Amino acid sequence: MNALWALKHRSVIPTLLTLLLSCGSLAAQPPPAAPRAFSLFPADSPHLYRFFFYFHDDFNRWLEAQKAGRTPAQIQALDRDVGNHFGLNIVDLIALRTVSLAFAAELLAQDTAERTHANERARFEQPSVPARLRDIENNRRRIVDRGIAELRARLSLAGWTSFRQYINGTHRNMYKISAR
Numbered sequence: 001m002n003a004l005w006a007l008k009h010r011s012v013i014p015t016l017l018t019l020l021l022s023c024g025s026l027a028a029q030p031p032p033a034a035p036r037a038f039s040l041f042p043a044d045s046p047h048l049y050r051f052f053f054y055f056h057d058d059f060n061r062w063l064e065a066q067k068a069g070r071t072p073a074q075i076q077a078l079d080r081d082v083g084n085h086f087g088l089n090i091v092d093l094i095a096l097r098t099v100s101l102a103f104a105a106e107l108l109a110q111d112t113a114e115r116t117h118a119n120e121r122a123r124f125e126q127p128s129v130p131a132r133l134r135d136i137e138n139n140r141r142r143i144v145d146r147g148i149a150e151l152r153a154r155l156s157l158a159g160w161t162s163f164r165q166y167i168n169g170t171h172r173n174m175y176k177i178s179a180r
Contacts, residue, residue, distance in 0.1 A: 038176040044169045049151075050107065050144045052171055057104035060097060087156070087162025095154040096163065103147035109139050 041047050057064055063082065067075045083093040114136045121128050 028033070030055050038178060040172055041175055041177060043172070045172075046141065046144045046148065048167050048172055048175070049148050050140065051175060052167060053100050053104040053107055053144070053147060055171075056097070056100040057108070060101060086166050092155050092159030093161075096151065097160070099147060099150045099154055103143055103150070106143045107140060110143065131174050 009010060063078070067078060072076070079090060083090055086093065086096065088096060114133065117132050117136070118128050151163065155163060
């Protein structure tokens, strides 16, 4: 039946195509957009450390779940592998874990404050107060700066050097910035 319809209306198909082309819907298509350019955060950017604090908080929860039901030797091996991944010995890994979890908690508290503010304002159909949001972001910056200083103070020189290499290498490569 479709073949029979096409034979009867064969003059309609070219006419529709001509109509579409003359309207310009198919004739003047813009070229495809160029792929977006991306770049990396600058080395030692506070953003990298901030993202690390968040990442390490999640990673540590996952790691603790992996340790459940394992023998002490298996737990030590797991910690040793994690330390090797970051280029740290066990002592530096414990210091990293202690510092990053404390500062991640502070950052998460700022996230909660921001969400609470936005929700309170939305409840009355009002936009967020820019000054309040700036205060929260400034608090985050201060938290990250303190976290970096604390890591620098608590890690051994070799540990700090290895950790910075991880931050500016493997970790930095996970985050791309859109070049507008």
